Amino acid sequence: MGSQLEDLKTAIRQALPDLDVVIAWAAGPDGLAHTPLFITSESDVDLVQWDPRCSQNLAGYLPGLRGKKVGIVAKGCDARSITELLQEKLIDREQLTVFGLHCQGALDPEKIAAMADCGRYVRSAEINGGELKIVSSKGACAISLENGLLAKCFRCTGADAQPCDQFIGEHGAPPVLKDAPATTLDRLEAMSMEERFQFWEEQMGQCIRCYACRSACPLCVCQDHCAAQSREPHWVDQTDHPREKLMFQAMHALHTAGRCTECGECERACPVGLPIMTMKQALNRQIKALFDYEAGLDSEKTPPLFQFRENEEHIKERKW
Amino acid sequence: MGAARCIKKDALLTWLEEVGKSRLVLAPRAQGKSTAFLPFDPAKGISLSGLATSSPKQALIPRHEALLEFRYTKTDQVPAQTGLAVRELIPNQPTLVFGARPCDARGFTVLDRVYDAGAKRDVYYCARRDKTIVATVACTEPADTCFCNRVGGGPGDSAGSDILVTELDQLYVLEAVTQRGEAFLLEQKLPDATELADKAQAARAAVRAAMPEGDSLLGAPDKVGALFDEMPFWDGVAAKCLSCGACSYLCPTCYCFNITDESKGGQGVRVRTWDNCMSFQFTLEGSGHNPRATKSQRMRNRVGHKFCYYPTLHDGALSCVGCGRCIAHCPVSMDIRRIVSKALTYEKAAKEHSNV
Amino acid sequence: MSENPGTNLYLPFMATIQEVVRETQNIKTFRVTLNDPEQMRNFRFAPGQVGQLSVFGVGESTFVINSPPTRMEYLQFSVMRVGELTTRLHKLRKGDQIGVRAPLGNSFPFEDMKGKNVVFVGGGIGMAPLRTLLLYMLDNRTDYGDITLLYGARSPSDMAFSYELPDWLARKDMSTVLTVDNGTPDWAHKVGLIPNVLKEMNPSPENSVAVTCGPPIMIKFTIQALHALGFQDEQIITTLEKRMKCGVGICGRCNIGSKYVCQDGPVFTYAQLRELPNEL
Numbered sequence: 001m002g003s004q005l006e007d008l009k010t011a012i013r014q015a016l017p018d019l020d021v022v023i024a025w026a027a028g029p030d031g032l033a034h035t036p037l038f039i040t041s042e043s044d045v046d047l048v049q050w051d052p053r054c055s056q057n058l059a060g061y062l063p064g065l066r067g068k069k070v071g072i073v074a075k076g077c078d079a080r081s082i083t084e085l086l087q088e089k090l091i092d093r094e095q096l097t098v099f100g101l102h103c104q105g106a107l108d109p110e111k112i113a114a115m116a117d118c119g120r121y122v123r124s125a126e127i128n129g130g131e132l133k134i135v136s137s138k139g140a141c142a143i144s145l146e147n148g149l150l151a152k153c154f155r156c157t158g159a160d161a162q163p164c165d166q167f168i169g170e171h172g173a174p175p176v177l178k179d180a181p182a183t184t185l186d187r188l189e190a191m192s193m194e195e196r197f198q199f200w201e202e203q204m205g206q207c208i209r210c211y212a213c214r215s216a217c218p219l220c221v222c223q224d225h226c227a228a229q230s231r232e233p234h235w236v237d238q239t240d241h242p243r244e245k246l247m248f249q250a251m252h253a254l255h256t257a258g259r260c261t262e263c264g265e266c267e268r269a270c271p272v273g274l275p276i277m278t279m280k281q282a283l284n285r286q287i288k289a290l291f292d293y294e295a296g297l298d299s300e301k302t303p304p305l306f307q308f309r310e311n312e313e314h315i316k317e318r319k320w
Numbered sequence: 321m322g323a324a325r326c327i328k329k330d331a332l333l334t335w336l337e338e339v340g341k342s343r344l345v346l347a348p349r350a351q352g353k354s355t356a357f358l359p360f361d362p363a364k365g366i367s368l369s370g371l372a373t374s375s376p377k378q379a380l381i382p383r384h385e386a387l388l389e390f391r392y393t394k395t396d397q398v399p400a401q402t403g404l405a406v407r408e409l410i411p412n413q414p415t416l417v418f419g420a421r422p423c424d425a426r427g428f429t430v431l432d433r434v435y436d437a438g439a440k441r442d443v444y445y446c447a448r449r450d451k452t453i454v455a456t457v458a459c460t461e462p463a464d465t466c467f468c469n470r471v472g473g474g475p476g477d478s479a480g481s482d483i484l485v486t487e488l489d490q491l492y493v494l495e496a497v498t499q500r501g502e503a504f505l506l507e508q509k510l511p512d513a514t515e516l517a518d519k520a521q522a523a524r525a526a527v528r529a530a531m532p533e534g535d536s537l538l539g540a541p542d543k544v545g546a547l548f549d550e551m552p553f554w555d556g557v558a559a560k561c562l563s564c565g566a567c568s569y570l571c572p573t574c575y576c577f578n579i580t581d582e583s584k585g586g587q588g589v590r591v592r593t594w595d596n597c598m599s600f601q602f603t604l605e606g607s608g609h610n611p612r613a614t615k616s617q618r619m620r621n622r623v624g625h626k627f628c629y630y631p632t633l634h635d636g637a638l639s640c641v642g643c644g645r646c647i648a649h650c651p652v653s654m655d656i657r658r659i660v661s662k663a664l665t666y667e668k669a670a671k672e673h674s675n676v
Numbered sequence: 677m678s679e680n681p682g683t684n685l686y687l688p689f690m691a692t693i694q695e696v697v698r699e700t701q702n703i704k705t706f707r708v709t710l711n712d713p714e715q716m717r718n719f720r721f722a723p724g725q726v727g728q729l730s731v732f733g734v735g736e737s738t739f740v741i742n743s744p745p746t747r748m749e750y751l752q753f754s755v756m757r758v759g760e761l762t763t764r765l766h767k768l769r770k771g772d773q774i775g776v777r778a779p780l781g782n783s784f785p786f787e788d789m790k791g792k793n794v795v796f797v798g799g800g801i802g803m804a805p806l807r808t809l810l811l812y813m814l815d816n817r818t819d820y821g822d823i824t825l826l827y828g829a830r831s832p833s834d835m836a837f838s839y840e841l842p843d844w845l846a847r848k849d850m851s852t853v854l855t856v857d858n859g860t861p862d863w864a865h866k867v868g869l870i871p872n873v874l875k876e877m878n879p880s881p882e883n884s885v886a887v888t889c890g891p892p893i894m895i896k897f898t899i900q901a902l903h904a905l906g907f908q909d910e911q912i913i914t915t916l917e918k919r920m921k922c923g924v925g926i927c928g929r930c931n932i933g934s935k936y937v938c939q940d941g942p943v944f945t946y947a948q949l950r951e952l953p954n955e956l
Contacts, residue, residue: 028653030464035653036560056652060562110353120370120463121532137461206351208374208383208569210596215564216651223563224600231735231760237582238593240384269651271566272373273353387686390732404732404773408687434926442926443684548933548953576928579686579921583733590686590732595927603929605919606737606759609892611932611955621931621955629934 022071031125060218075103079161080296100164154180204242216269253279261296326513343414348372375572392586423643425480427572456481465644476524486520558619565596567646688775727778746815799890909947
């Protein structure tokens with residue numbers, strides 16, 4: 001992987017003079033997760049990292065940087081967000097330089113921390129072969145990368161970043177993974193309505209209303225003017241009832257129906273680990289069934305809820 | 321002061337259950353993927369491994385609390401007038417917070433200076449504080465995001481606690497720190513452990529000694545204050561920030577709040593809820609003007625408050641206790657230590673940028 | 677715990693609207709008394725202090741008490757309609773119940789100003805905080821030197837307190853100049869921007885203090901005009917507005933660095949303002 005990293009750095013270095021900023025990843029605070037890096041000068045390029053710890057989808061920064069010439073490093077799933085942003089004209093293709101990568105899965109730092117039975121003080125963490133080797137306060141341990149991947153990696157449909165201006169490294173197929181964990185959506189669909197309600201009541205009871213899910217969502221465009229904190233309209237009140245928090249999640253899910261690429265940032269960002277992408281996945285299944293459409297695959301296509309067609313093949317209201 | 325009692329580890333839950341008969345016990349418990357201070361339930365146990373995801377500040381400043389309730393009524397007067405009854409809702413619940421960490425307890429001292437400031441007493445906070453016993457468990461294994469020792473604290477410190485709990489093999493040693501803690505401890509049917517106090521002290525000292533030293537951040541106030549107008553610095557450190565509230569809400573010292581009225585029909589409550597200075601709406605004025613409209617300005621306020629403004633008002637005490645929750649749970653792995661360290665060494669005017 | 681607004685920082689006095697005066701197309705003045713006669717009798721405040729008015733079910737917002745402490749038959753607040761709370765306040769009528777948390781914040785340095793000439797420069801709703809100090813000084817007239825008022829608004833119909841202006845104009849113990857940005861045929865006073873009219877008036881900085889309040893842009897140019905006239909930073913006083921919730925220096929939104937506008941302000945000299953971080 002070393003040479004791929006060097007190739008990436010070289011590509012960034014070459015493009016940087018024509019760009020205002022390049023967004024990549026650098027080493028994070030604890031060795032288990034990398035952190036976004038905003039490159040504005042050549043010396044920053046030395047800090048760039050590329051390995052399975054580059055979990056964050058950097059596409060979410062793009063709408064906020066509109067008007068600037070931006071370079072971005074993208075995994076396969078990140079590029080779907082970029083495509084969706086292009087489809088919705090929230091970013092400009094000609095202002096954007098995508099450094100595309102092939103990804104074999106991104107790590108879930110919480111999962112790793114839970115698996116690493118070698119103390120809380122991580123002194124070093126290194127990826128070698130298929131393993132993450134951690135040296136910590138109580139010794140050393142190794143975790144198989146496959147076991148530490150984000151849930152979304154088990155459903156990967158495209159590991160190569162597309163669109164991209166420069167592809168770094170070899171193209172390849174999605175990782176072949178065994179033992180995909182059951183999704184929350186599958187579990188929920190096996191439940192009765194009462195059980196589902198109870199499930200969400202429990203989950204939302206844990207929500208601390210930090211709105212990291214919203215802030216991390218690359219497609220959440222209202223951001224600073226969110227209805228969750230608005231008094232007019234007063235759709236969500238500030239009391240701590242799970243109902244109010246679920247109302248916000250429902251609003252978020254409905255606003256991203258047919259737009260959400262299931263990049264998983266909402267769940268990854270949630271500091272208390274709530275399975276909030278589930279609602280978006282449920283809506284995406286509906287969108288797939290009704291419109292045979294998946295978000296973020298074709299920058300020329302118009303998302304189905306962005307248009308009105310008199311006759312929809314799968315919506316048969318006239319036969320009711 | 322000086323009462324010391326001990327309890328066998330396997331008897332802890334039974335004891336907490338006993339205490340729970342006369343007061344609310346809040347203790348860390350895993351729920352889903354996180355750990356929070358929740359009402360103790362013997363069937364669900366407690367989780368004392370490491371630092372809880374959420375801090376125990378919610379014991380004193382709940383995420384949401386009704387300050388007042390109000391009800392409009394029609395009066396018999398002619399012409400009809402609307403009457404209004406308003407009632408304050410002062411908390412009155414004796415509580416034990418068990419399993420706070422020394423950084424958490426130090427966080428309470430940060431809150432005390434603001435909410436219990438002489439003539440200006442926040443009755444809601446003070447009513448809780450007066451009825452709450454804080455039993456803090458000294459840390460045995462600081463994590464790599466921990467930096468209490470760089471901001472004036474330590475893994476075995478007792479500031480802000482009423483009782484300090486130290487693990488010794490199969491025992492917990494409970495030592496009174498305050499009068500309130502002493503009185504509480506003396507009521508408990510637990511064996512005396514005065515002769516274990518030295519051993520407990522030594523255990524805490526050993527953890528402190530093993531904790532990696534880092535540069536002290538106590539000198540931050542002047543440097544952070546001097547950088548106020550240095551926007552390139554703040555733009556650099558804030559670039560990757562998502563402007564969400566995860567850091568503020570998990571922080572044991574972030575105490576800013578909102579007050580809103582929520583009503584249905586003619587009645588409702590005036591609620592106080594956690595608020596967050598990283599939010600655009602926090603300072604947005606009715607006119608549309610916003611004094612902290614950019615996330616760089618908001619980051620400057622957040623870091624400035626903890627490392628400059630608060631210390632200016634409170635004899636140099638930082639309002640960061642080094643728990644590291646904001647680092648461990650930030651969606652983009654922001655590291656406040658790096659920001660402050662960068663501020664300490666930042667040279668103005670030099671064409672420097674501040675990637676951290 | 678006692679239901680005592682003195683003990684509970686967040687519990688308002690219950691109050692009744694005694695009178696609503698329509699000042700302009702978007703400003704109304706509310707004259708309010710506390711329901712408990714003893715609370716009303718014991719209520720003390722200083723010119724410049726503010727209060728939080730509550731409409732229960734909607735929330736609270738901050739307004740200066742613009743009646744002077746020398747006239748305690750009611751507390752007066754003038755409210756410009758801009759947002760949710762002010763819109764609801766504007767719908768209230770005589771007899772309606774509201775909450776009042778007051779007094780909050782600091783006041784004008786009216787003791788230090790004794791013996792000095794005072795130049796008031798008010799723009800639009802910014803006249804409200806000046807009114808309390810002006811009336812206080814008129815009620816203690818011998819304590820102060822020359823009193824000059826320059827009050828401006830966008831147009832004649834935007835002038836609040838219009839019913840008081842004839843008296844102020846007629847008084848021999850103060851001099852009053854009115855100006856509007858846009859005149860009408862029957863407007864008998866100045867037409868021109870406040871800072872320009874102020875320069876024309878040419879008040880002497882000698883033993884004087886200028887007190888100004890109004891929209892931010894007006895304050896900015898008024899301060900420049902005062903500087904041009906020779907006023908020093910210490911001789912210029914203004915009062916700030918910020919979004920506030922608690923009003924007691926806790927909730928964290930009105931701070932400018934380590935100063936809280938709700939507690940350390942709202943009144944600042946320009947010299948003090950210059951010491952604050954630039955985050956207005």
